[in-house]
Amino acid sequence: MDKRNFGDRSEQVSLLGFGCMRLPVLPDNKGIDRKAAKEMLEYAYEQGVNYFDTAWGYLNGKSEAFVGSVLKKYPRESFYLASKMPGWLLKNLPEAEELFAAQLKRCQVESFDYYLLHSLTTREEFDRLYLKEKVLDYLHREKQAGRIRKLGFSFHGSIELMNYVLDNFPWDFVQIQLNYQDWDTMQARVLYELAIQHQLPCIIMEPVRGGALATLNDKAAAILKQAAPQNSLASWAIRFVASLPGVLTVLSGMSTMEQLEDNLKIASGFQPLTAQEREILQQALEAYLEVSPIPCTGCNYCMPCPFGVDIPGNFSAFNQGAGKRLLTDQTQQKEKREEFRKLWADLAPEALAGQCRSCGKCEPKCPQHIRIPERLKILQNLLDQIQ
Numbered sequence: 001m002d003k004r005n006f007g008d009r010s011e012q013v014s015l016l017g018f019g020c021m022r023l024p025v026l027p028d029n030k031g032i033d034r035k036a037a038k039e040m041l042e043y044a045y046e047q048g049v050n051y052f053d054t055a056w057g058y059l060n061g062k063s064e065a066f067v068g069s070v071l072k073k074y075p076r077e078s079f080y081l082a083s084k085m086p087g088w089l090l091k092n093l094p095e096a097e098e099l100f101a102a103q104l105k106r107c108q109v110e111s112f113d114y115y116l117l118h119s120l121t122t123r124e125e126f127d128r129l130y131l132k133e134k135v136l137d138y139l140h141r142e143k144q145a146g147r148i149r150k151l152g153f154s155f156h157g158s159i160e161l162m163n164y165v166l167d168n169f170p171w172d173f174v175q176i177q178l179n180y181q182d183w184d185t186m187q188a189r190v191l192y193e194l195a196i197q198h199q200l201p202c203i204i205m206e207p208v209r210g211g212a213l214a215t216l217n218d219k220a221a222a223i224l225k226q227a228a229p230q231n232s233l234a235s236w237a238i239r240f241v242a243s244l245p246g247v248l249t250v251l252s253g254m255s256t257m258e259q260l261e262d263n264l265k266i267a268s269g270f271q272p273l274t275a276q277e278r279e280i281l282q283q284a285l286e287a288y289l290e291v292s293p294i295p296c297t298g299c300n301y302c303m304p305c306p307f308g309v310d311i312p313g314n315f316s317a318f319n320q321g322a323g324k325r326l327l328t329d330q331t332q333q334k335e336k337r338e339e340f341r342k343l344w345a346d347l348a349p350e351a352l353a354g355q356c357r358s359c360g361k362c363e364p365k366c367p368q369h370i371r372i373p374e375r376l377k378i379l380q381n382l383l384d385q386i387q
């Protein structure tokens with residue numbers, strides 16, 4: 001496993017970081033599949049992965065305790081543990097103090113190696129909680145006390161907000177969403193360049209865009225498969241971000257052993273993309289964007305919907321249809337229509353897009369800035385048309 005540091009030689013972070021938000025789960029939402037998830041975490045550790053990223057809310061609040069329970073048998077100094085403060089849940093400093101203490105307890109550790117302000121999205125939230133309520137000062141005190149080794153933030157806001165937090169406050173690292181689809185279309189390149197200008201190591205999240213870049217559509221997939229039949233589609237996405245200078249570790253939210261094996265292969269003896277491969281990847285991206293998928297990563301931050309709509313489930317079904325090109329001129333063909341409808345078969349009637357009441361509760365929570373009620377409406381209209 002390749003290791004990286006950023007001028008600090010005592011720090012040797014594995015190029016592949018384990019994102020613990022998509023660990024395998026049991027059917028019918030019955031919680032983490034502890035056996036399978038434990039096997040994956042242990043195998044990753046044995047293969048040299050030493051960065052584990054969890055958060056208060058991941059896996060319905062179960063991720064931190066689970067990750068802590070698996071890692072506790074390893075020497076504490078042999079892995080880096082990251083967790084995050086969910087600012088949107090907190091009203092004031094005492095709540096933040098209580099939550100931080102609970103996180104250490106959940107994870108069964110004395111300190112976090114990397115601690116993040118989770119999902120900075122608006123200046124309002126940053127100013128209210130971290131400045132007015134002085135939670136940022138508190139986190140620096142935790143750093144002085146040794147309970148936080150490095151302090152950073154994960155980011156889903158505007159370029160203006162990024163400039164504001166980078167210019168005015170000291171950080172040890174940043175965590176940004178970066179992948180080859182968002183590089184030009186979602187300001188990812190600008191955010192990355194700002195972090196590099198501030199000489200901050202970048203931790204990368206969503207390198208495979210919630211799994212979408214692991215499937216693409218038929219045309220885009222064929223381009224990549226023709227260029228390198230033995231390589232997975234996801235491997236192109238991981239290599240794209242890991243090739244960028246200043247990237248400390250690439251977080252992958254893995255759910256299966258196959259995904260882990262594939263990622264381990266890429267991150268051991270890492271080969272950056274060549275100029276020719278970059279061109280091929282660009283061609284594949286253009287083919288992928290011909291049918292525009294909804295940029296949902298399946299993060300679940302928008303859930304639950306008070307009316308029971310399965311927002312990511314609907315978007316995922318739509319994107320699968322888009323990937324198979326069932327939505328272009330083929331929608332009139334009977335078998336294509338049937339195939340498209342079947343993508344919704346796993347969703348209960350009350351979870352369908354048509355149940356959306358446009359209450360707007362979900363939209364501000366979406367880090368991808370998706371106009372959720374609007375997209376659900378379009379999607380339901382489409383389903384109605386092909387009945």
Ligand code: SF4
Pocket residue numbers: 304305306307308309311355356357358359360361362363372373376
């Ligand atoms: S806008 Fe629609 S999907 Fe979003 S929370 Fe309200 S009812 Fe649910």
Ligand code: SF4
Pocket residue numbers: 295296297298299300301302303311312315365366367368369370372
């Ligand atoms: S709609 Fe937005 S918040 Fe909801 S799962 Fe998709 S990306 Fe996440």
